[in-house]
Amino acid sequence: GQESTGTTVAAEPTGKPTVCLVMKSLANEYFQQMQQGAVDHVAKLGNVTLDSSGTQNETDVDGQVALVEKCITKQAQAIVLAPADSKALVQSAAKAAKAGIKVVNIDVKLDDAALQQAGADVPFVGPDNRDGAKQSGMELAKALGKGAKVVILEGNPGADNALQRKNGFDDAVAEGGLELLDSKTAHWETDEAHTVFGNMLTAHPDIKGVLVSNDAMALGVIKVIEERKADIKVASFDNIPAVKPYLQSGVMVSTLDQFGSKQAADGIDYAMKMINGEQVTGWQKTPITVITKDNVG
Amino acid sequence: MSSISVARGNPRTNRVVSQVLGEAGIGVALVALGVFFLAFAPHFGTAQNIRDIMTQITLNTILAVGMTFIILVGGIDLSVGSLIALCAVVAGTAMEGGGAGSIPGAILLSLLIGAAAGFINGFVTERWRVPSFIVTLGMLYVARGAAQQYTGAATIYSLPESLTSFGTATLAGVPAVFAVALLMAAVAWFVLSRTVFGRLVYATGNNEEAVRLSGHRTGVIKVICFMIGGACVGVAAIVYMARLGVASPILGQGYELNAIAAVVIGGASLSGGRGSVIGTLLGACLLGVLTNGLLLMGVSDFQRTIVTGAVIIVAVVLDAYRKRLSTRLSVAS
Amino acid sequence: MSSISVARGNPRTNRVVSQVLGEAGIGVALVALGVFFLAFAPHFGTAQNIRDIMTQITLNTILAVGMTFIILVGGIDLSVGSLIALCAVVAGTAMEGGGAGSIPGAILLSLLIGAAAGFINGFVTERWRVPSFIVTLGMLYVARGAAQQYTGAATIYSLPESLTSFGTATLAGVPAVFAVALLMAAVAWFVLSRTVFGRLVYATGNNEEAVRLSGHRTGVIKVICFMIGGACVGVAAIVYMARLGVASPILGQGYELNAIAAVVIGGASLSGGRGSVIGTLLGACLLGVLTNGLLLMGVSDFQRTIVTGAVIIVAVVLDAYRKRLSTRLSVAS
Amino acid sequence: MPTTTDTALLDIAGLTKRYAGVTALDEVDLSVKAGEIHILIGENGAGKSTLVKCLAGIERPDGGTMTFGGEPHRPAAAADALRAGIQVVHQELALLPALSVAENLFLQRLPRRLGLVDRGAMRRRARQLLEQVGLEVSPDTPVERLGIAQMQLVEIAKALSGDCRLLVMDEPTATLTPRETATLFTQLRRLTAEGVAVIYISHHLEEIFEIGDRLTVLRNGRGVHTGPVAELTPAELVRMMVGRDLDAEYPPVADRPVGDHLLRVTDLKVTPDAPPVSLSVRSGEVVGVAGLVGSGRTETMRAIFGADRPAAGTVEVRGRPVRITHPRDAVRHGISFLTEDRKAQGLVLDLPIAANMSLAAIDQVSRLGLLSHGAETAAARDLSERLHVRATGPHQKVRALSGGNQQKVVLARWLAADTDLLIVDEPTRGIDVGARYEIHQLLLSLADSGKGVLVVSSDLPELLGICDRILVFSKGRIAGEIARPDFDAERVLNLAYSGYLKNGISA
């Protein structure tokens, strides 16, 4: 699927209930998968109209608020929301709920405290980023053994999944007995990761492993490793196709697949349940899998 | 050329047409866009959606109004986007968990920070005659870093009820926050077109040397404009928190471009001396309507991005045509 | 003022000093920064790190060199960041899975797309006399959307071996890609300072009307400058892929600001007519050295952001001082 | 009769100002009495404007003292000088193109009520001022719509608006026609009668002898003479300025063989409903174009040259009809155009003299697109000598030149282009008598060598002095043509006014 067809479905008015899928930055491959999954799933179901959209970039909070408002305006029956900010989107979610729209939260969990304050209860369908990062990190720990020196590359400071992944990596460092030398952000970007890690390596020539918060950055990191012909292993997150060769070659010990496509599908299913009057609450964890040399296929 | 033949028409009608066109500004393009969406974007005309549009353009309107002052004196401010984050997190922290009582202080704080940053931008630019582009670019980094440092990248929420409820309140169907924006625009318009200061702002942007020769302290005028711009950012920060109930250090990325775009689409010249608050207002509307309409039409995100860019270009080109035609006619009549 | 007392010094030394200062440009600030990092940033001076710096500033240098032409004629190009993404994904797709044979075609493709976009930027700006700021802002959206549309946001990888190996190759210790950047800078310098076209570029940026009335097609000159800028983006796209072995439609966000910053820090005036490739080169170095040094010093992310901004401002202020002092001295002598 | 007192209002002693490479003012003394009109005169680059700038607080003198009204006068900024009561009309226009004439007039102190601009009062007083200087435009016209002379009049009106004790005018009449000059002089006399002192700078000798009480001659930044104007003859004055005798004010005009048509313009309309204009220039001819301010001379020339698109009309060069839509076409067909506004339309201020001179003939100093700096510098040297450009060298930035020398640079550019037809608009604007003579000689020698010259000038004696025939513009149309044998200032002026008198004066 070259273009995001989901939206075109919404064009003609039908009797079917409309489910609004609101994501952040569709420019991000992960959300692209997520949307594709949703489109396919809806096609399978056949009794739903999907209206999916995403923001320009991941930090565009009020852009996403506008998206939610659009869904309210269009009087969708349900909104499946992958929030750009776990707290900033709570109000909009509550507003939608008040407007009688079923809201399902996917990908990043809305902040509980904030939800309470807004007096809204929104079910969450999604993976545990922290646990995922930890699992991926543990693979690295296993590969390197205790006491190995590692660094972390973080995502956008302030982005929730960035924070959770960082925490997960920290857990892995603690539990795996790794020695953390430094932790810096490269804003999810390949080029910046190349620069930041390059300098980290200059500053700490004895780095043995890198915990990277997404694959895009991992690509930049691996470039540095290749350039320096260093023996450094990488643990990452997202499992985009581009990293496959590196998993096979072994530079990348592990990455994490949180099945974005599945998530959206599940989200839609729960939305349908709610539309049909079922009560859904709490956190429905979606599966995550650590991808390594062995299961990369 | 056709325009000539037009010009050959009856002088009186020419004059009328030219006047209308001359005043209309980017409004022409805006109306065209509106009509188009009314026809093709479901729900576009609904009261609810009009309100949404108003809320959605509020921030950019406020920022753009401030930016107008800066651009009129030939400056530019790239720090807007980070500065709003800084103002928000600091003021937000001041209000966090607090009651209505904490609001006035926070507002004052936000305004002060904004104005102070504006002062630095303006003062450095003026005192050492360095391009404001680069000074405010520096400020962009400083403010962003400061905001993150201040909160440790944490998002601030649980702001006073009365603030957030103001963010969703409506006066006679008009969102309160938008009313604030309109009010600010009105004041700005009055200051720029009626007061001595306002005229000196235009004059300075037009030919600073001449204004200095006439015994005015252009440096002061310019610095004040930067401070006004900064103060507007302070207001925007409060409005942001009122609307979204949170303040995060990463908010506002890229706002500067939208604000500048609104001003320039509104007919201002980046070399200073030309532009108007009305134009800016229309520019902000155009951008807001465009985003909103395309969303309602359900255009895919990527195509939406493309169309947005294309429409921006077409709009200014149309406007250029308009200007020429109107001058042609006025010459002819 | 101290500078006066300096000015009272011996004329001959004054003249020498003033000459040195006059030529030095932002170099002074750059040297100061380098010395500082040598003292406080571990490993800063190592051959390895120097190579890193070179690789790290390559992209911005190439983009900034192109931007120099545009800024010299009083334009600006905000589309650089998205355009590099568009060039990369299209050229990347053309090479994906292909062998060395597919490279020349891809390079040509990238250059053509860049130049074409540049042409549109320039042509619209010229033909309808609209600010390039807004036209290229539109192009920023169009190119980004097009890039995403083209790949469906997928990251392109498995590029030809020979390309990626070129990205990591070094000639006599100098990274090959940086050598490319230097070569381009050298050519640009030659064109701007030795050719008729270069002369007309400066003249047009300085007083377009005068150049037009001297019988030159200023419009053509400006459009060509935008095309050169675009072509440079095309080259940068190839270099990006060579270095990182991937092409994604989200790459390059914010590159435009860095490129413009390099040019302006290098002493160019955004109103056109003043600036130089050497300056641009130094500007790019300054930015690159700054990032690199701060990273080596292990400054935290947030503080790094703050310091970056502060240093940018201080650098241009220092430069302003330098200019004044040098003129003062030359008067005294 | 001006009422002069003996106590000096302004006293300047040992004033010195240095720029990189030049000493613009070298120990200059000057004393101006209340109620007198003091002429400041000297060659281009002698230091007149620099003195004015020091007086006005724009430049800081490097030495010397100034006393104004008994107080020491050390202005740090223009504001200080204004506060002290010194009004200045600078040599270069300092206007706000996008703002209205009225706003420009009162920029110093906008009529205000509680911080708000009192527009009514502003318009009213603006009309009075425009009346005084004889400029018929609406106060609401944006200044950018005005011709340069009209802008000049706005500048003058501006200076008259603020009440002052000393009025300094740096070449205010450079582009004015006798009509405006006359009204200006009435105003000056009114002011001096009220006890205002005036420093008046001009290169027009006849003006000096008409209006001046005393004069000070500057040469190479030094004051070489001060005394009553009446005690001098023009010849003596010229000798003091230039340092040599000028046998005549204008070079002898020999009878030249007039060749065939170089340029023939038929029914040219600048705007769709402007009157049609037809004119022609033969090789070996010097054709003058006279007219009042705003009579449409510049507009017409711009249209011929392709600077603006004419609405109608045909142009023939050497008998062949040509389409000129861009100055490039004009230059291609061998037409040059020296614009009246050197700063806005002529000079590239931040480029060196050499680059400015080669701009229209860049092919001559380049091969295969590569510049030959050597050739360019050489050419610049040569031209600078021919026109006596006073500069530190061909690589000095034009910005640093004196007004007159800047004018010479633009002129040099078109001499370098060496086209068959040369259109010059106000060619000797701000040029000193000596250089003026040289330039006239130059124009004539061009005609001698079979080229055609079209001279637009508001300086009537100049036209009478060097032209073979004069076309007189009035209200956009050519009101008449006079051949050399029956040249006569009266006739020219009558023709110039005719258009306005017929259907009353209107803006």
Ligand SMILES: Nc1ncnc2c1ncn2[C@@H]1O[C@H](COP(=O)(O)OP(=O)(O)OP(=O)(O)O)[C@@H](O)[C@H]1O
């Ligand atoms: N900013 C400057 N930098 C360097 N030299 C300058 C500058 N301004 C003026 N000069 C020099 O000072 C000298 C005097 O200039 P000034 O403008 O006073 O001459 P002027 O008497 O007004 O001549 P004109 O009759 O042409 O106006 C000239 O040689 C000029 O080159």
Ligand SMILES: Nc1ncnc2c1ncn2[C@@H]1O[C@H](COP(=O)(O)OP(=O)(O)OP(=O)(O)O)[C@@H](O)[C@H]1O
């Ligand atoms: N650049 C311009 N734009 C618009 N109108 C102009 C411009 N220049 C002149 N005009 C108007 O056109 C008319 C003719 O002006 P023009 O300059 O041709 O007169 P002129 O005979 O050259 O007199 P002078 O040059 O001494 O003002 C005037 O009414 C003037 O206001």
Ligand SMILES: [Mg+2]
């Ligand atoms: Mg002068």
Ligand SMILES: [Mg+2]
């Ligand atoms: Mg004229």
